[in-house]
Amino acid sequence: MTHSLRYAVMIVLLLFFTLPTLWMLGTAFKPAGEYVGTGLSLLPNAPTLEHFISLWQQGVGQRLVNTLVVALGTTALSLTLAFLAAYALVRFRFPAQLDRMFLLLVLVVKMLPPIVVAIPMYRILRSLNGLDSLPGLMLSYQVYTLPFCIWMLLGFVRQIPVDLEEAATLEGAGLFRRLTRVVLPLAAPGLVATLIFAMLLAWNEFLFALLFIQTPSNFTLPLFIATFATENQTYWGELMAIGVISSLPVLILAGYLQRHLLRGFAMQSH
Amino acid sequence: MFRSGWQPALLLAPALLLLALLTLYPIAYSFVLAFTDAEYQSDALTFVGWANFNTLLNDWFFQQATWNTVRFTVSASVVQVGLGLLLALLFARPFPRRQWLLPLFIYPMMLSTLVCASIWKAWMHFDFGWLNNLFDAVGLSRQPWLSDPALALWSIVLVDTWQWTPMAFLILLAGLQGIPQDIEEAATLEGATPWQQFWHIRLPLLRPYLFLALLLRSIDTFKLFDKVYVLTGGGPAFATETLSLMAYKQGFKFFNLGAASAIAVIMLVIALVLSLAYAWQVMRRPT
Numbered sequence: 001m002t003h004s005l006r007y008a009v010m011i012v013l014l015l016f017f018t019l020p021t022l023w024m025l026g027t028a029f030k031p032a033g034e035y036v037g038t039g040l041s042l043l044p045n046a047p048t049l050e051h052f053i054s055l056w057q058q059g060v061g062q063r064l065v066n067t068l069v070v071a072l073g074t075t076a077l078s079l080t081l082a083f084l085a086a087y088a089l090v091r092f093r094f095p096a097q098l099d100r101m102f103l104l105l106v107l108v109v110k111m112l113p114p115i116v117v118a119i120p121m122y123r124i125l126r127s128l129n130g131l132d133s134l135p136g137l138m139l140s141y142q143v144y145t146l147p148f149c150i151w152m153l154l155g156f157v158r159q160i161p162v163d164l165e166e167a168a169t170l171e172g173a174g175l176f177r178r179l180t181r182v183v184l185p186l187a188a189p190g191l192v193a194t195l196i197f198a199m200l201l202a203w204n205e206f207l208f209a210l211l212f213i214q215t216p217s218n219f220t221l222p223l224f225i226a227t228f229a230t231e232n233q234t235y236w237g238e239l240m241a242i243g244v245i246s247s248l249p250v251l252i253l254a255g256y257l258q259r260h261l262l263r264g265f266a267m268q269s270h
Numbered sequence: 271m272f273r274s275g276w277q278p279a280l281l282l283a284p285a286l287l288l289l290a291l292l293t294l295y296p297i298a299y300s301f302v303l304a305f306t307d308a309e310y311q312s313d314a315l316t317f318v319g320w321a322n323f324n325t326l327l328n329d330w331f332f333q334q335a336t337w338n339t340v341r342f343t344v345s346a347s348v349v350q351v352g353l354g355l356l357l358a359l360l361f362a363r364p365f366p367r368r369q370w371l372l373p374l375f376i377y378p379m380m381l382s383t384l385v386c387a388s389i390w391k392a393w394m395h396f397d398f399g400w401l402n403n404l405f406d407a408v409g410l411s412r413q414p415w416l417s418d419p420a421l422a423l424w425s426i427v428l429v430d431t432w433q434w435t436p437m438a439f440l441i442l443l444a445g446l447q448g449i450p451q452d453i454e455e456a457a458t459l460e461g462a463t464p465w466q467q468f469w470h471i472r473l474p475l476l477r478p479y480l481f482l483a484l485l486l487r488s489i490d491t492f493k494l495f496d497k498v499y500v501l502t503g504g505g506p507a508f509a510t511e512t513l514s515l516m517a518y519k520q521g522f523k524f525f526n527l528g529a530a531s532a533i534a535v536i537m538l539v540i541a542l543v544l545s546l547a548y549a550w551q552v553m554r555r556p557t
Contacts, residue, residue, distance in 0.1 A: 010360055013353075017375050020389045020432065023400055027392075038403050085285035092278035102286065104549055109293045111545030113493040115514045116534040119303065119521050120296030143292050146285060175277055204382035206496045211522060225384040229391060229500045236392045243385040250380040254373040257380055258440070265482075266444035 021247075028052070028241040035236050051241035059217070060224065060242065066134060067220040067246075071202040073138040074145050075195055082149030083157075083191065087183060089150075090157045091165075103154075110147035114207050117143060125212055132214045140208045145198045152197065152264070156190025157183070193260050196253065203249065221246040297538065303531035322532035332533070334508050335516040338423060342494055342512065346430045347487040353431065354438025354483060355476075359468075361439075362446040379436040387500035390429040391416070394501075416502050419509035426497055426510055434490070438483040445479030446472065482551060489544045492537075513537050 022042050027035045028051060030044040089099050121140055122131070130136025164186070165178050173181065184191075206222040213223060221242065228239045250257070304322055306315040326332045357375060361368065378386065393401045394415035402412040415425040449472060457467050495514040498504055504511035504519075513533060521530030 006360060009356070013357060013360075014371070014374065017378060017432065017436075020386075020393060021377070021381075023393070024385070024389050036398050038398065038406060040400065040403050040407060081285040081288060084281040088278040088281035092281075094278060100553070102282065103553065105289060105294075107549045107552070108542065108545050109289060111489045111541060111548060112293065113514060113537050113541050115493070115495060115517045116300065116538045116541070117293055117296035118518070119527055119530055119534065120299040121292070123299070124291070124296070140292070142288055146289060146292075150285060200380060204384070206382075206384055206499075207518075210499075211518075222382055222384040225382070225388055226500060229384065229388040230503070234392070234395065234398060239388050239392070243388055247381050247385055250377060254377040254380065258373045258376040261376070261440050262444055265441045266448060 021251075024240045024243050024247075027236055028244045030237060032237055036234050051237040052245075055238055055241055055245075060245065062217060063219050063221050063224045064245065066218060067203055067222075070134050070137050070141070070220055071199040073135070074141040074202040075149075075198040077138065078142060078145035078149045078198055079153075079191065079195055082146060082153050082194070083184075083187070084179075085150050086153035086157045087179065089154060091162070106147045106150050109143065110151060112143075114143060118207070118211055121208070122211065131212055132218060134218060137209060137212055137220075138202075140212060141202050141205060143208075144201050144205065148201060149194050149198050152194045153187070153190060155264070156187055156194070159190075160186045196257070197260070200250070200257075203246075300531045300534045300538070303527050304535045306528050308527040308531075309525050318528065322528045323536075326529065326532055326536070331508060331511065331516065335511045335513050338509070338511055339492065339494065339513045342423060342427060342430075343488050343491045345424075346427045346434075346491045347484055349427065349431050350435045350487050351438045351442075351480060351483045353435045354440075354442050355480070357435070357439040358442035358446050359472075361443055375439060376436045378433045381433070383433065383496040384500060386429060386433045387497045390425075390432070391501050394425060417506055419507045422502050422506060422510045426494075426501055429497055429501065430491060430494070434487065438487060441483040441486070442476065442479055445476045449475050478551070482548075485544065485548050485551065489541065489548065492541060492544065 019042070026042045026044055029047040029049070031046060031048050031050065034041075034044060034046070085102075089103065093099075094102075121143075125131045125136045125140060128136065128139070130139055160183060164182050168178050168182050204222060205220075206226070209220050209223050210226065213219060216227075219227075225239070225242050225246065228235055228242065302315070305317055305319060307318050307321075308315055361372065361375075393399050396402060396412060396414055396417065399415070401415065405412055414421065416422050453471060453475075454467060457471055462470070493514055494512045495518065498510050498512055498515050502510045504515050514537070517530050517533040517537065520526045520533060
């Protein structure tokens with residue numbers, strides 16, 4: 001490709017991938033009169049916070065807290081179980097290829113369409129009194145986050161040299177001491193990265209929230225967005241304002257996330 | 271490696287038990303329900319054999335949903351991998367501000383699908399949508415993006431492409447960066463044109479990555495639910511109804527648990543084939 005063609009293609013693609021988000025950022029601060037129209041302006045002429053104030057009055061704070069609680073709870077449980085499992089898979093030999101069978105299960109679950117387990121999951125949650133409750137939602141989200149965390153941590157735990165642990169064993173350290181004093185500190189960067197991605201999964205999840213949560217005061221942000229988005233009205237100011245609120249973590253972390261994703265795919269394919 | 275004993279089993283057990291409770295048991299239960307006429311909260315199950323499957327396979331709505339899902343899965347995956355390859359080739363060589371630009375092409379895949387769908391639903395509004403305003407400004411006619419049965423599915427492909435091309439892009443970029451520099455330098459010294467280099471060196475070396483990207487995107491596009499739910503609700507005239515959406519409506523709107531489970535079982539089998547192909551690809555290396 002010639003130099004100028006490269007530039008032209010790059011600019012078109014850059015516009016395609018960034019304009020919608022710029023429009024969201026702008027519209028969140030536009031008065032209604034500005035975005036209902038046939039103009040192409042992205043930025044507000046007379047910026048206003050009215051949509052954010054209106055959202056606040058409709059309880060966006062509660063939904064934000066719900067989403068954060070669910071994301072944290074989901075991730076805490078997944079990360080703990082996944083760390084133990086990943087460590088066992090890396091450091092121990094299992095009979096009859098049980099470790100490979102387990103990994104296969106993890107991969108298959110990771111790929112499963114969630115609607116496939118939705119009906120039985122509804123029953124499980126009902127029998128545990130977990131319907132329409134945040135802890136119930138956290139439990140159901142393990143379907144997504146647990147396989148994801150195991151798979152991602154596996155890569156990180158594999159890179160920890162075994163020598164330090166062997167030295168600790170010679171000094172009489174048992175499994176628990178090795179895990180907490182030797183492995184955990186060395187795995188910390190990997191745990192942080194896994195934590196962020198798992199929280200993002202839970203933060204953005206929609207299907208199970210739609211199925212298992214009914215009471216508006218238990219809504220997560222994606223559910224709250226859906227109540228606005230599925231009405232065929234042009235309440236775009238409010239809609240985009242929630243969009244901004246719910247995307248802030250991602251927009252701030254984009255650079256960090258992209259570096260980890262790239263490294264992850266590089267490790268995965270060969 | 272450490273001495274085996276009860277320790278490894280103990281470490282693995284919590285994760286295994288939870289996965290079994292949340293996936294193996296539900297899958298088994300879906301298989302049972304698929305052969306019954308279960309309805310909401312009726313605990314007495316009557317087995318009806320293959321009746322649910324027979325009804326489905328002859329059902330116009332199911333055929334339509336399957337056809338939509340297949341068209342969506344194939345076209346969205348191919349378009350995203352193609353566009354991702356183009357981006358990866360643009361980004362494979364260092365250029366000024368590369369590190370600064372890269373995140374701008376990646377972040378859509380990290381946004382909530384609900385946010386993506388909301389933005390694009392507004393953009394595709396017939397009278398005031400930004401997309402139609404742009405079409406107007408450059409002299410094209412306004413398009414009924416989401417209300418024309420012939421166009422709606424492709425509009426959803428467009429939205430999915432916006433959100434998920436970044437993933438194909440990252441996989442292929444990882445692949446391109448893994449190609450040793452000296453191979454390309456040697457080819458340049460031998461007088462290979464850029465096109466020959468692409469066709470005879472990069473493309474063959476990229477093949478496993480292209481396969482991986484296509485597979486991961488197909489597995490994901492096959493599940494399509496959130497976007498349709500927000501953008502069209504399956505309409506107009508079932509033109510964007512997908513298998514996930516149909517299973518959702520059967521199970522949670524009409525409470526035909528038997529029919530919904532039969533759809534789930536069919537989806538499970540298809541997803542299983544795709545994910546085993548993926549597992550085969552990533553588990554070939556020694557663990």
